[in-house]
Amino acid sequence: MDLQDKAGLAAVTEVLLRKISGFLEVDDEIKSTIAGICDDHQEFRAGTVLVPQGGHYGDVLLLESGWVLRARHMENGARQIVNVVLPGDFVAMNALLFATSDFELSCKTDITAFRLPSNRLGTALMRNAILSAALFWVNAHEESLLAERIVSLGRRSARERATHVLCELISRLEITGISNIEQLVIPMSQEEFSDILGISVVHMNKTLRALEQDGILSFRNSLLRVLDKKRLETEAGFNDGYIHFTRREDQNAWRPTRLIDAR
Amino acid sequence: MDLQDKAGLAAVTEVLLRKISGFLEVDDEIKSTIAGICDDHQEFRAGTVLVPQGGHYGDVLLLESGWVLRARHMENGARQIVNVVLPGDFVAMNALLFATSDFELSCKTDITAFRLPSNRLGTALMRNAILSAALFWVNAHEESLLAERIVSLGRRSARERATHVLCELISRLEITGISNIEQLVIPMSQEEFSDILGISVVHMNKTLRALEQDGILSFRNSLLRVLDKKRLETEAGFNDGYIHFTRREDQNAWRPTRLIDAR
DNA sequence: CGTTTAATTGACATTATTCAACCCGGGTGG
DNA sequence: CCACCCGGGTTGAATAATGTCAATTAAACG
Numbered sequence: 398m399d400l401q402d403k404a405g406l407a408a409v410t411e412v413l414l415r416k417i418s419g420f421l422e423v424d425d426e427i428k429s430t431i432a433g434i435c436d437d438h439q440e441f442r443a444g445t446v447l448v449p450q451g452g453h454y455g456d457v458l459l460l461e462s463g464w465v466l467r468a469r470h471m472e473n474g475a476r477q478i479v480n481v482v483l484p485g486d487f488v489a490m491n492a493l494l495f496a497t498s499d500f501e502l503s504c505k506t507d508i509t510a511f512r513l514p515s516n517r518l519g520t521a522l523m524r525n526a527i528l529s530a531a532l533f534w535v536n537a538h539e540e541s542l543l544a545e546r547i548v549s550l551g552r553r554s555a556r557e558r559a560t561h562v563l564c565e566l567i568s569r570l571e572i573t574g575i576s577n578i579e580q581l582v583i584p585m586s587q588e589e590f591s592d593i594l595g596i597s598v599v600h601m602n603k604t605l606r607a608l609e610q611d612g613i614l615s616f617r618n619s620l621l622r623v624l625d626k627k628r629l630e631t632e633a634g635f636n637d638g639y640i641h642f643t644r645r646e647d648q649n650a651w652r653p654t655r656l657i658d659a660r
Numbered sequence: 661m662d663l664q665d666k667a668g669l670a671a672v673t674e675v676l677l678r679k680i681s682g683f684l685e686v687d688d689e690i691k692s693t694i695a696g697i698c699d700d701h702q703e704f705r706a707g708t709v710l711v712p713q714g715g716h717y718g719d720v721l722l723l724e725s726g727w728v729l730r731a732r733h734m735e736n737g738a739r740q741i742v743n744v745v746l747p748g749d750f751v752a753m754n755a756l757l758f759a760t761s762d763f764e765l766s767c768k769t770d771i772t773a774f775r776l777p778s779n780r781l782g783t784a785l786m787r788n789a790i791l792s793a794a795l796f797w798v799n800a801h802e803e804s805l806l807a808e809r810i811v812s813l814g815r816r817s818a819r820e821r822a823t824h825v826l827c828e829l830i831s832r833l834e835i836t837g838i839s840n841i842e843q844l845v846i847p848m849s850q851e852e853f854s855d856i857l858g859i860s861v862v863h864m865n866k867t868l869r870a871l872e873q874d875g876i877l878s879f880r881n882s883l884l885r886v887l888d889k890k891r892l893e894t895e896a897g898f899n900d901g902y903i904h905f906t907r908r909e910d911q912n913a914w915r916p917t918r919l920i921d922a923r
Numbered sequence: 924c925g926t927t928t929a930a931t932t933g934a935c936a937t938t939a940t941t942c943a944a945c946c947c948g949g950g951t952g953g
Numbered sequence: 954c955c956a957c958c959c960g961g962g963t964t965g966a967a968t969a970a971t972g973t974c975a976a977t978t979a980a981a982c983g
Contacts, residue, residue, distance in 0.1 A: 551858025552811035595814025
């Protein structure tokens with residue numbers, strides 16, 4: 398298999414590394430395990446629907462580059478984006494367990510991804526406890542994002558929600574290794590943002606204008622400029638603890654390998 | 661250990677059975693594995709804070725009876741309840757991985773639970789692939805609940821949210837084996853409901869009054885009477901697919917044991 | 924019984940939505 | 954090259970949904 402060679406192996410694992418490395422030390426064995434599961438490196442164009450709402454899952458993907466959105470389309474035409482899948486995240490992990498999806502998975506940008514066939518991935522999970530533990534960790538990580546989103550939607554104002562997701566995105570993008578934090582590309586329209594925040598486009602627009610007016614940030618042409626990081630985080634009530642986890646240190650007898658610090 | 665005897669073993673596993681059984685056939689081996697992890701059967705009084713917000717996790721619990729809430733307390737005094745833990749669910753599964761919790765875990769009612777010490781549970785996970793797979797399934801299940809909650813908070817009206825959670829609770833309680841669906845006890849105040857739905861108490865009250873007026877349901881003194889199930893589900897736009905899953909059937913070579921139908 | 928907590932209700936304030944008009948830049952076909 | 958078109962983006966005004974305040978009633982509890 399093409400991906401079994403040095404270059405391919407490195408590429409597959411590197412994407413996942415930053416995510417898992419907060420939890421366990423990745424050695425050569427797990428690297429080759431993951432590379433062995435992967436059977437293809439694929440590209441999709443922006444706009445591609447990977448899994449339609451109500452449709453059947455394909456295989457699990459490990460996103461290498463680009464952005465994928467998971468969204469629900471409502472009967473009245475409204476849409477709610479449930480999460481944003483960034484490089485290093487898994488796309489459609491549920492494909493392992495469920496037949497169909499209640500959400501649409503679509504490519505916001507052109508993407509590249511490693512394909513992890515369900516049966517191989519499943520088999521590997523059954524055999525390799527370390528891999529299981531790693532996915533357990535990844536799941537918990539994503540669960541935290543959803544929980545925090547629930548808090549935002551339930552108890553934060555539009556302005557707070559806007560600042561909060563932006564903080565979250567910046568924080569997550571840092572992990573994937575972006576260069577400039579003050580100025581970064583976010584390939585999303587105001588309408589898509591409003592569908593993440595659960596507000597109308599018009600209100601989204603007005604909120605962004607106000608934030609710009611107040612010298613906190615500017616978001617134009619997919620370019621986010623953070624003008625005042627401190628105020629941004631304060632207004633959002635943002636705490637990155639749920640992204641850059643504090644791992645528990647007191648009971649680690651069972652851990653798969655030697656632990657390294659998440660920070 | 662007390663719980664290793666016949667009665668204890670049956671009790672521990674029975675709670676979990678209904679949940680996992682949609683995924684895999686539970687045999688004696690996994691039963692005794694789970695029972696072996698459990699080292700205590702505990703009771704807590706209503707109001708007990710199992711894990712304070714920002715505080716350290718204890719052990720994982722498997723809830724046998726009673727209701728537990730996971731909630732975030734905001735700086736301004738507001739609260740958002742992120743999920744409701746029902747019998748058969750795990751409490752604080754994150755204790756396996758994380759040191760502290762961003763949420764408060766508190767007992768809404770008196771509860772009984774089986775204690776699963778983190779190190780034992782972790783060790784068992786590393787050794788027992790079937791157990792890992794089962795928890796993988798449970799995690800996915802809960803992730804679905806959170807995703808659906810996000811849709812509600814983002815794109816459903818107060819009335820829709822109210823009807824929707826009630827549908828969800830009924831559907832989940834069915835799994836735990838309630839007798840009467842038309843009339844069931846929900847140990848929550850209107851204020852707590854409003855903190856689930858992300859609306860104010862006053863508006864919650866008015867919404868409930870309207871639903872009663874319209875002959876859809878009545879909720880008084882913790883007693884929910886479903887007057888018109890059909891309309892309730894229609895108004896909510898409720899589809900129980902995310903609770904009573906459809907498992908994928910096409911690729912099951914890797915499954916831990918023989919599969920049985922989830923329905 | 925008093926006391927306390929939860930529920931209820933009306934009046935009013937705030938937030939966000941909807942509608943509609945307009946702008947603006949990037950294609951695109953003539 | 955220009956005129957047009959189209960999909961965001963921007964803005965103000967009217968409307969609807971929900972929140973806040975405050976007062977009252979009802980239920981729970983020792």
